[in-house]
Amino acid sequence: MLVQLASMRDAYAEVLLELGQEDPRVVVLGADTSVSIKTSLFGDRYPDRFFNVGIAEANMMGIAAGLALAGKIPFVTTYAAFVPGKCLDQIRNAIAYPNLNVKIVSSHGGLTVGPDGASHQTIEDVATMRAVPRMHVVVPADAPSTKSLVAQACRTLGPFYIRLSRPSVPTIYSASKDVEVGKAKMLREGSDIGIIACGIMVNEAMEAAETLSKTGISAEVVDSHTVKPLDSETIVRVARKTGALVTAEEQNVIGGLGGAVAEAITESHPVPISRVGVRDTFGESGEHQELMVKYGLTSKEIARAAKQLIKSR
Amino acid sequence: MEEQSIPIGMLLQKAAKIRAHILEMVAEAKSGHPGGSLSAVEILVSLFFYKMRHDPKRPDWPDRDRFVLSKGHAAPVLYSTLAEAGYLPTSELKTLRKINSRLQGHPDHRVPGVEFPGGSLGIGLSAAIGMALAGKVDKKEYRVYALLGDGELDEGETWEAAMAAPKFKLDNLTAIVDRNGIQQDGLTEQIMPMEPVGYKWKAFNWHVLEVDGFDFRQVIDALEKAESMRNRPTVIIAHTIKGKGVSFMEWDPAYHGKAPDKDTVRKLVKTMLEE
Ligand SMILES: Cc1ncc(C[n+]2csc(CCOP(=O)(O)OP(=O)(O)O)c2C)c(N)n1
Ligand SMILES: [Mg+2]
Numbered sequence: 001m002l003v004q005l006a007s008m009r010d011a012y013a014e015v016l017l018e019l020g021q022e023d024p025r026v027v028v029l030g031a032d033t034s035v036s037i038k039t040s041l042f043g044d045r046y047p048d049r050f051f052n053v054g055i056a057e058a059n060m061m062g063i064a065a066g067l068a069l070a071g072k073i074p075f076v077t078t079y080a081a082f083v084p085g086k087c088l089d090q091i092r093n094a095i096a097y098p099n100l101n102v103k104i105v106s107s108h109g110g111l112t113v114g115p116d117g118a119s120h121q122t123i124e125d126v127a128t129m130r131a132v133p134r135m136h137v138v139v140p141a142d143a144p145s146t147k148s149l150v151a152q153a154c155r156t157l158g159p160f161y162i163r164l165s166r167p168s169v170p171t172i173y174s175a176s177k178d179v180e181v182g183k184a185k186m187l188r189e190g191s192d193i194g195i196i197a198c199g200i201m202v203n204e205a206m207e208a209a210e211t212l213s214k215t216g217i218s219a220e221v222v223d224s225h226t227v228k229p230l231d232s233e234t235i236v237r238v239a240r241k242t243g244a245l246v247t248a249e250e251q252n253v254i255g256g257l258g259g260a261v262a263e264a265i266t267e268s269h270p271v272p273i274s275r276v277g278v279r280d281t282f283g284e285s286g287e288h289q290e291l292m293v294k295y296g297l298t299s300k301e302i303a304r305a306a307k308q309l310i311k312s313r
Numbered sequence: 314m315e316e317q318s319i320p321i322g323m324l325l326q327k328a329a330k331i332r333a334h335i336l337e338m339v340a341e342a343k344s345g346h347p348g349g350s351l352s353a354v355e356i357l358v359s360l361f362f363y364k365m366r367h368d369p370k371r372p373d374w375p376d377r378d379r380f381v382l383s384k385g386h387a388a389p390v391l392y393s394t395l396a397e398a399g400y401l402p403t404s405e406l407k408t409l410r411k412i413n414s415r416l417q418g419h420p421d422h423r424v425p426g427v428e429f430p431g432g433s434l435g436i437g438l439s440a441a442i443g444m445a446l447a448g449k450v451d452k453k454e455y456r457v458y459a460l461l462g463d464g465e466l467d468e469g470e471t472w473e474a475a476m477a478a479p480k481f482k483l484d485n486l487t488a489i490v491d492r493n494g495i496q497q498d499g500l501t502e503q504i505m506p507m508e509p510v511g512y513k514w515k516a517f518n519w520h521v522l523e524v525d526g527f528d529f530r531q532v533i534d535a536l537e538k539a540e541s542m543r544n545r546p547t548v549i550i551a552h553t554i555k556g557k558g559v560s561f562m563e564w565d566p567a568y569h570g571k572a573p574d575k576d577t578v579r580k581l582v583k584t585m586l587e588e
Pocket of ligand 2: 349462463464491492493494496
């Protein structure tokens with residue numbers, strides 16, 4: 001089968017145009033990266049609802065809070081390294097604390113930003129945002145689910161953090177109605193091991209399951225695009241059924257999806273778990289595929305972790 | 314400063330070589346930021362080949378002058394200047410942005426001569442203040458230079474730092490603004506108007522100088538004036554052109570973060586070094 005690649009930021013730019021048409025309360029803010037992330041397309045169509053604040057992320061977040069207080073639905077977008085990186089305080093005190101309807105959508109998350117190097121690679125945003133009360137945290141796996149999840153976030157009251165990756169990724173979802181915020185999506189049934197993934201690692205998880213099946217291991221794959229609130233019910237069910245879990249994410253292994261899953265299962269049905277992700281180290285410059293290999297963000301690494309867990313059972 | 318003692322010929326030669334390196338490295342990497350690297354060449358050459366006291370053999374010399382590249386995306390101009398100065402082999406420049414290389418997309422301490430990992434804009438002037446304060450505490454003679462982008466001035470932290478340096482009477486600190494009029498999304502005056510930029514710094518109690526950032530005599534004269542100023546930090550607003558030296562890049566915001574292809578660069582470099 002031919003793998004179809006599509007870009008999450010193109011999908012995001014498209015859905016913003018639809019949302020802008022549908023709901024006049026939708027406004028978009030950018031911080032001098034809007035051509036690269038393509039939110040400038042929204043600005044071209046709706047110039048009076050687009051605000052480029054320059055390279056001033058903290059100001060952008062504060063302005064978004066004010067817009068939300070005055071009844072708007074602000075979408076705040078720049079690179080993940082700087083949102084939330086430059087403005088955690090504004091997100092916490094001005095947005096989450098008063099439970100404002102601000103949608104933070106960051107692009108270029110994770111290591112796959114590539115040659116820009118560690119300063120621009122965000123491996124702790126999911127963990128940070130997850131620790132902020134009231135914040136929804138969503139990490140879509142592909143372009144169609146990006147569209148769907150962003151649209152749902154727009155219609156759901158409260159603060160959201162949605163994290164997109166830079167490279168074009170294989171399309172997993174055919175129809176965008178397949179995903180629902182807060183509901184983990186079972187993509188493949190299996191009985192020996194459960195793989196819980198989010199973001200670009202969902203595709204790697206699917207490939208790992210395929211490889212594992214060739215060695216007689218039946219892997220269940222779940223897209224846990226909503227990291228918070230985590231769909232613990234589904235995850236605990238997978239844990240009960242398979243007896244061991246591998247998590248996979250383009251994030252530090254500390255505090256992200258792996259952390260969330262570990263917390264959920266230790267409280268209700270502890271099983272052995274192995275976390276695939278960046279192993280608490282900064283990244284470096286390189287092509288995104290090279291980085292995924294060097295930092296263990298591959299289907300191979302997921303399969304290896306799965307086999308290890310099964311062997312030690 | 315005696316004008317005759319400025320070795321203009323040598324500085325011009327260094328600038329030409331550094332421009333060639335910048336183009337070759339970003340073409341080889343197929344990514345990076347040529348525009349804001351090319352606009353800052355004469356500023357770095359004036360510092361590293363004339364004004365600063367530094368020793369490529371002793372990058373950790375405690376008494377060295379320090380250069381902070383706050384607009385870290387201009388890493389190609391910093392790496393090639395450091396290479397021309399002898400901090401690293403020029404042959405290493407082609408490893409820019411490649412996996413396992415020291416030459417990270419944004420400045421990294423693995424490279425000798427790099428003082429600060431600028432990358433996230435807005436932090437460098439604060440770090441430079443810290444270095445300058447430490448110099449005062451230790452009664453050292455060293456000076457600290459920080460190069461900022463004009464788009465970078467959008468960051469609130471820049472102005473927090475701008476308030477702090479005069480308070481601490483940091484006459485050992487010189488900030489330089491690369492006033493090339495362009496940031497990432499377009500012209501600074503459209504994205505976030507910065508004029509009157511000199512007056513802003515004046516209002517924050519800085520000693521303000523404005524120069525043509527490609528004129529060695531003007532840049533060096535300003536650096537000397539900054540050094541003789543007592544009790545106040547100096548900011549030099551260096552008027553430049555983004556993409557300077559490559560006609561199709563000059564003034565084109567697209568070349569903020571886009572690499573020209575290798576063939577084009579080969580031709581450009583040939584004419585550049587012949588001149
Ligand atoms: C905090 C932060 N926000 C956004 C970026 C992305 N970015 C890199 S360069 C740049 C534009 C910089 O413009 P300017 O300071 O004028 O630099 P120059 O023109 O000298 O290249 C932006 C927005 C960044 N590196 N850091
Ligand atoms: Mg500029």
